[in-house]
Amino acid sequence: MAIDFVIPDDAKEVRARVRQWVQDECIPAEKRLVAGEGLDTVLSDLRGKARAQGLWLPFIPKEHGGMGLGPLANALVQMELGQSHLGALSMNSQGPDDATMLTLLAHGTDYQKEKFLKPLFNGEKRICYSMTEKAAGADATGMQTRAEKDGKGNYVLNGEKWYSSSANVADIAVVMAKTNPEAPRHQQFSTFIVELPNPGYRIIRNIPTMAIHKDYQEAMGAAHCEIALENLVVPEENLLGGEGQGFAMGQHRLAYGRLRHGMHNVAMAQRALDLATAHVTQRSTFGKGLAERQGVQFMLAECASQLYIARLMLMHIAYKAENGLDIRQENGIAKVFLANMVHKVVDTAIQLHGALGYSTDTPLAAWYTHIRSQRLVDGPDEVHKWITGKNVIRAFEKDGTTAAAAGGDLL
Numbered sequence: 001m002a003i004d005f006v007i008p009d010d011a012k013e014v015r016a017r018v019r020q021w022v023q024d025e026c027i028p029a030e031k032r033l034v035a036g037e038g039l040d041t042v043l044s045d046l047r048g049k050a051r052a053q054g055l056w057l058p059f060i061p062k063e064h065g066g067m068g069l070g071p072l073a074n075a076l077v078q079m080e081l082g083q084s085h086l087g088a089l090s091m092n093s094q095g096p097d098d099a100t101m102l103t104l105l106a107h108g109t110d111y112q113k114e115k116f117l118k119p120l121f122n123g124e125k126r127i128c129y130s131m132t133e134k135a136a137g138a139d140a141t142g143m144q145t146r147a148e149k150d151g152k153g154n155y156v157l158n159g160e161k162w163y164s165s166s167a168n169v170a171d172i173a174v175v176m177a178k179t180n181p182e183a184p185r186h187q188q189f190s191t192f193i194v195e196l197p198n199p200g201y202r203i204i205r206n207i208p209t210m211a212i213h214k215d216y217q218e219a220m221g222a223a224h225c226e227i228a229l230e231n232l233v234v235p236e237e238n239l240l241g242g243e244g245q246g247f248a249m250g251q252h253r254l255a256y257g258r259l260r261h262g263m264h265n266v267a268m269a270q271r272a273l274d275l276a277t278a279h280v281t282q283r284s285t286f287g288k289g290l291a292e293r294q295g296v297q298f299m300l301a302e303c304a305s306q307l308y309i310a311r312l313m314l315m316h317i318a319y320k321a322e323n324g325l326d327i328r329q330e331n332g333i334a335k336v337f338l339a340n341m342v343h344k345v346v347d348t349a350i351q352l353h354g355a356l357g358y359s360t361d362t363p364l365a366a367w368y369t370h371i372r373s374q375r376l377v378d379g380p381d382e383v384h385k386w387i388t389g390k391n392v393i394r395a396f397e398k399d400g401t402t403a404a405a406a407g408g409d410l411l
């Protein structure tokens with residue numbers, strides 16, 4: 001059976017609309033923030049225009065107010081939105097909210113959807129995800145936070161959380177805690193929906209990182225928080241997915257989160273390559289245009305190759321998701337590749353800009369400090385490579401060839 005690389009006309013149309021939206025509205029709006037205009041005003045303007053154009057919640061079904069895009073069309077959209085840090089926010093499809101909304105939609109009770117999802121879908125509230133702990137990063141099963149029933153229809157949570165992205169702007173937190181230490185390892189944990197602010201959920205600090213931050217970026221949710229959970233009371237009706245299903249809820253959420261990071265990485269890399277190419281076509285050194293130098297052309301070619309591979313990876317995964325096929329193996333490989341790809345392309349763009357790229361007069365330097373986290377968040381490179389390596393060995397032992405673990409069976 002031949003692979004069909006034809007993108008449906010309706011998917012092309014929505015991609016074109018979103019591409020125009022980002023170029024005409026989101027990127028220019030970045031300058032308003034830099035000039036000191038308030039985020040609330042800028043974002044309110046953008047969201048009002050976006051909703052008026054039907055550009056809202058791309059991946060959410062139409063009956064819930066979204067655009068109802070499938071995995072393929074949504075991938076095309078996200079690979080445009082990531083060119084601006086206002087792109088996803090303008091259409092209410094920003095992380096970490098997006099993946100958590102999808103998990104609530106798939107596994108929440110009717111009560112939970114009515115109480116928590118509706119205001120999220122309307123853009124009235126933000127949500128964060130508190131799973132990681134200092135003692136449990138890549139290995140989530142090492143977490144120590146406990147949740148115990150109080151006999152009054154509640155769970156009481158005690159422990160700590162680390163690197164909870166966007167907790168500083170969240171109105172709701174989804175918190176993972178250990179409910180049964182005697183259960184099998186992946187069934188010891190449960191997930192709870194917590195309304196914020198809450199005296200039992202205390203933000204100790206926004207963790208300082210290497211990323212270059214403006215105040216408005218922290219207001220967007222770019223901060224990563226250290227949290228103290230102290231006698232946090234959560235009604236039993238706020239248990240998400242059932243007791244012992246916390247790890248499953250986390251994996252459901254992370255599956256889309258990893259893909260979204262990758263899709264936005266493609267968009268950022270594309271914008272970085274555009275900036276670099278615009279610069280070298282205007283810049284001359286030693287009496288010759290930079291764009292005429294073969295070494296510079298080789299650098300641009302390598303970036304183009306990386307982007308081409310990245311797009312093919314994502315479109316293949318989107319195809320499999322569209323057809324209900326298992327994407328776990330490909331998702332892990334792509335997560336590592338895409339995190340490293342964007343780092344290489346942005347680094348090359350900085351190099352081609354020279355000292356200008358190292359300065360903060362272009363967005364490249366800030367991007368560079370932010371994207372370093374891509375090799376750590378949602379599972380570090382080494383964990384994904386470890387799993388991929390095991391898949392390679394398993395395929396060889398089963399088939400006598402590693403092809404099944406290396407894209408040999410594309411469909």
